[in-house]
Amino acid sequence: MLRFSDVILRASAALAAAVFLSMAAAPASAQAPAATPAKKAPAAAKVDTGTCFGCHSPIKAFHDEGKHKGVSCAACHSGLDKHLGDVKARPVTIMDPAACGTCHKLQYDSQYTMNYEKPARKEKSLANGPSPNPSWDKLMAPHGFTREHAEARSHMHMVLDQFVVDRAFGGRFQPKEGWQYVTKQGNYKVWDVIEDTQPGNSDQKVFKPGTAAAANPVCWSCKSADLILDWAYMGDPVPTAKWSRTSKVVDLVKDVNHALNCFFCHDPHSAKPRVVRDGLIDAMTRPEKDTLFHKDDRAAKIQVVDLGLRGHTRKIAKLDRYDTKLQCGQCHVEYNCNPGFDPTTGKPIGMDDRRTNHFPFKDVQGTLDHYTKINFRDFRHAITGAGLIKSQHPDVENYYGSKHQKAGVECHQCHMPKVKDKKTNKTYTLHWQTSPKHYIKETCLTCHGDWTEKQAKYVMESLHARIQGKTRKAEFWLTRLIDKFEEAKNLGLGDDALNQARDKHTTAHQHWEWWTASNGHAFHNPEGSVASLNKSIATSQEGIKILDDAMAARRKGGTVAAAPAAPAAPAAPAAPAAPPAEKK
Numbered sequence: 035m036l037r038f039s040d041v042i043l044r045a046s047a048a049l050a051a052a053v054f055l056s057m058a059a060a061p062a063s064a065q066a067p068a069a070t071p072a073k074k075a076p077a078a079a080k081v082d083t084g085t086c087f088g089c090h091s092p093i094k095a096f097h098d099e100g101k102h103k104g105v106s107c108a109a110c111h112s113g114l115d116k117h118l119g120d121v122k123a124r125p126v127t128i129m130d131p132a133a134c135g136t137c138h139k140l141q142y143d144s145q146y147t148m149n150y151e152k153p154a155r156k157e158k159s160l161a162n163g164p165s166p167n168p169s170w171d172k173l174m175a176p177h178g179f180t181r182e183h184a185e186a187r188s189h190m191h192m193v194l195d196q197f198v199v200d201r202a203f204g205g206r207f208q209p210k211e212g213w214q215y216v217t218k219q220g221n222y223k224v225w226d227v228i229e230d231t232q233p234g235n236s237d238q239k240v241f242k243p244g245t246a247a248a249a250n251p252v253c254w255s256c257k258s259a260d261l262i263l264d265w266a267y268m269g270d271p272v273p274t275a276k277w278s279r280t281s282k283v284v285d286l287v288k289d290v291n292h293a294l295n296c297f298f299c300h301d302p303h304s305a306k307p308r309v310v311r312d313g314l315i316d317a318m319t320r321p322e323k324d325t326l327f328h329k330d331d332r333a334a335k336i337q338v339v340d341l342g343l344r345g346h347t348r349k350i351a352k353l354d355r356y357d358t359k360l361q362c363g364q365c366h367v368e369y370n371c372n373p374g375f376d377p378t379t380g381k382p383i384g385m386d387d388r389r390t391n392h393f394p395f396k397d398v399q400g401t402l403d404h405y406t407k408i409n410f411r412d413f414r415h416a417i418t419g420a421g422l423i424k425s426q427h428p429d430v431e432n433y434y435g436s437k438h439q440k441a442g443v444e445c446h447q448c449h450m451p452k453v454k455d456k457k458t459n460k461t462y463t464l465h466w467q468t469s470p471k472h473y474i475k476e477t478c479l480t481c482h483g484d485w486t487e488k489q490a491k492y493v494m495e496s497l498h499a500r501i502q503g504k505t506r507k508a509e510f511w512l513t514r515l516i517d518k519f520e521e522a523k524n525l526g527l528g529d530d531a532l533n534q535a536r537d538k539h540t541t542a543h544q545h546w547e548w549w550t551a552s553n554g555h556a557f558h559n560p561e562g563s564v565a566s567l568n569k570s571i572a573t574s575q576e577g578i579k580i581l582d583d584a585m586a587a588r589r590k591g592g593t594v595a596a597a598p599a600a601p602a603a604p605a606a607p608a609a610p611a612a613p614p615a616e617k618k
Contacts, residue, residue: 081106081107081108081114083097083106083107085118086107086114089121089343090343092339092340092341093303096301096303096304096306097303097304099304099306100301100303100304100305100306101304101305102302102303102304102305103304109133110127110128110133110302111125111126111127111128112125112126112128113125113126127263129259129260129291129292129295130221130291130292131145131221131292131294131295131296132221134296134297134300134302135221138296140455140458140460140462141462141463141464141465142221142465144453144462144464144465144466145189145190145221145294145465145466145467146188146190146219146220146221147188147466147468148188148190148219149187149188149466149468152185152186152187152188153187154184154187154191154195154216155182155184155195155199156184156185156187157182157183157184157185158170158183158184158185158550159171159183163185164185164502164505164550165183165505165509165547165550169509169510169512169513170183172417172513172516173509173512173513173516173543173546173547174424174547175415175416175417176413176416177412177413177424178201178246178247178248179201179248179424180201181200181201181244181245181246181248182199182200182201182245183201184199186427186553188219188466189293189294189467190219190220190221190222190293190294191218191293192257192293192294193224193257193258193290193291193292193293194215194218194224194227194228194293196249196253196254196257197224197228197287198215198228200244200245200246201245201246201248201249202246202247202248202249203238203245203247203249203283203284204238204239204240204241204242204245204246204247205231205240205241205242205245206230206231206232206241206284207228207229207230207231208228208229208231209227209228209229210227210228210229211227215227215228221292223291223292224290224291224292224293225288225291230284236282236284236285237284238282238283238284248372249283249287250279250283250371250372250373250385250390251269251277251278251279251280251281251283251286251385252269252279252313252371252372252385252390252391253371253372254283254286254287254290255269255311255312255313255371255391256311256364256365256369257290257293257294258290258291258292258293258294258295259295259297259298259310260289260290260291260292260295261276261277261286261289261290262297262310262348263344263348264276264277264289264344265277265278265312265348266278266342266346266347266348267312267346267347267348267349268312268313268316268388268391269312269391270346270388271386272345272346273345274344274345274346275344275345275346276289277289279385279386279390279391280384280385280386297310298310298311298361298364298365299361299364301350301352306352306353307334307352307353307355307356307357307361308350308351308352308353308361309336309350309351309353309360309361309364310350310351310364311364311365312348312349312391313369313391313392313393314351314360314363314364314367314369314393314395315338315349315350315351316391316392316393317392317393317394317395318336318338318351318360318395319338324396324404325393325394325395325396326395326396326397326430326431326434327359327360327395329434330359330434332442333357333359333360334353334354334355334356334357334360335353335354336351336352336353336354336360337351337352337354338350338351338352339351339352356444356446357444358444358445358446358450359430359433359434359439359444359445361445362429362430362445362446362449363395363430365427366427366428366429366430366553367393367395367426367427367428367429367430367431368393368394368401368425368426368427368428368431368548368551369391369392369393369394369426370389370390370391370392370405370410370412371390371391371426372390372412373385373390374389374390374410374411374412374413375410375411375413375414375421376409376410376411377406377409377410377411377421378409379409383410389408389410392408392410395431396431397431397432397434397435397562398428398431398432398544398545398548398549398562398566399544399545399566399569401423401425401428401431401544401548402423402540402541402544405423411423411540412424415516415539415543417516417519417520418515418516418519418535418536418539419519419532419536420536420537420539420540420543421536421540422539422540422543422544422547423540423543423544423547424547424551425544425547425548425551425552426551427551427552427553428548428551428552429552429553429554429555429558430445432549432552432555432558432559432562432563433445433558433559435559435562436558436559436561436562437561438558443481446463447477447480448470448477448478449467449468449469449470450463450464450465450466450467451463451464451470451473451476451477451480452464452476453473453476464476469554471490471491471494474487474490474491475487478490494556494557497556497557497560498556498557500556500560500564501549501555501556501560501563501564501567502556504563504564504567504568504571505546505549505550505567507567507571508542508545508546508567508570508571508574509546511542511570511571511574511575511578512539512542512543512546512570512574514574514578515535515538515539515542515574515577515578515581516539518535518577518578518581518582519532519535519539519581521581521585522535522581522584522585525585525588525589526588527581527584527585527588528584530584531580531581531583531584532581534577534580535577535578535580535581538573538574538576538577538580539574539577541569541570541573542569542570542571542573542574542577543570544570545566545567545569545570545573546567546570548566549563549566549567
């Protein structure tokens with residue numbers, strides 16, 4: 035089995051200037067060399083790290099136990115001379131992945147591999163997408179994702195793409211060079227590529243027809259960690275934190291430049307594995323111990339460390355080994371990052387509430403049950419009025435329980451395999467987080483040695499075709515259910531039958547949309563996805579029957595008794611709201 039523990043190479047005492055090697059080998063059709071090499075690193079000033087550790091004692095513990103203990107603080111922080119003279123003159127922490135790339139060249143270069151198989155702004159609702167129209171807009175109305183729901187492309191672009199997508203900022207942020215921006219690649223700063231077309235205000239609203247202004251501060255937590263030092267745990271609005279869940283998102287994103295910083299997964303002081311995403315740390319430390327992590331006998335052991343000398347708490351979860359289900363699970367999961375409403379009261383839930391930064395970390399049905407328990411729904415459907423969940427990208431949750439996961443295979447073994455650099459002949463961990471179809475020999479064939487590369491790809495394509503067929507069937511029955519609502523309302527059907535059918539819609543929607551939001555689910559868990567999509571189909575049909583029976587009775591002039599509802603479990607208390615934001 036491939037190992038990930040040697041992903042961090044030995045760091046030098048000071049970052050050396052270097053010109054990066056060209057890209058790791060990959061199919062020519064799928065990759066291109068990074069356009070922006072790392073800049074020459076400034077010579078690290080000499081600094082007595084013992085002086086730093088006098089205040090930063092938790093960092094000393096990190097530093098002393100890892101491979102970076104010989105690296106000077108000045109390698110990753112500037113302005114230390116001023117800071118030593120005045121503690122309020124904070125040093126600058128280098129967030130740019132290029133700082134890591136000066137030593138970890140092969141990993142850095144591979145992270146910025148361009149995947150030309152993933153076009154920019156390819157909407158999922160295209161005819162060949164995961165959820166093609168006309169079903170998509172009807173099933174998701176009026177959610178902001180109906181404005182534009184594009185497929186993901188290379189990780190290097192995920193900050194840029196979030197700025198320009200039609201659903202995020204109402205069209206205010208635009209590429210400086212128009213559509214030529216899609217040729218941009220490598221480790222670039224996003225503000226070198228885009229501009230604010232409305233610089234005179236920070237209003238989050240629609241500026242162009244056909245767009246939505248749905249972005250908020252929490253959704254940036256997995257795009258970039260540039261704000262990590264100015265963000266309190268869970269994004270709570272506290273006076274000492276510059277940014278919070280309640281900040282004006284237009285102002286907040288002016289401080290974001292880099293996508294997928296290295297220190298999401300690698301602790302810069304110890305060079306050991308970690309998790310920094312606060313929502314996941316919160317889930318892993320819930321007293322209920324109710325997540326997939328808690329049920330995983332193979333899971334890494336975690337140690338949560340409280341950090342922060344700026345007056346607010348930050349937390350880091352140290353891992354005793356690389357566990358990429360958790361490290362990838364900082365972002366490739368379903369998490370709530372937006373306002374919603376309480377289905378028991380109908381009242382809105384705003385960004386001051388911690389439920390707007392929340393990880394269920396459960397499977398498809400468990401997630402719906404969890405949101406019901408904490409009294410949360412994302413939106414009401416425009417036609418049926420049912421309270422629905424809009425899933426994010428529950429890739430890790432879907433992998434749990436699969437045959438590969440039970441066999442001990444982890445994310446990196448298929449998406450970040452060991453490869454050999456052709457120029458240096460060195461073996462390293464690929465950081466082009468891509469489909470294993472680009473590296474069949476290093477992934478699938480390490481276990482399935484009796485297969486050919488062609489057979490491995492054939493398996494992937496067959497699994498994908500199977501799931502797409504089931505997804506189309508689920509969409510058909512969901513649209514039929516929604517159409518029945520219009521018919522029932524026109525007939526003047528009462529709330530008893532409508533509410534029963536709404537409950538069916540909520541469940542059927544969850545077991546469909548969850549899979550359209552997920553990446554690679556056809557391979558990650560083919561059995562689980564088929565079972566769930568079949569449940570969506572069956573539940574939609576149950577909702578249709580409820581409405582058909584009620585409408586038939588009404589047409590005959592009679593009444594139909596509502597089927598007795600299952601006794602409702604007592605609602606769990608809502609998650610406590612965060613302290614109110616300080617007025618500025």
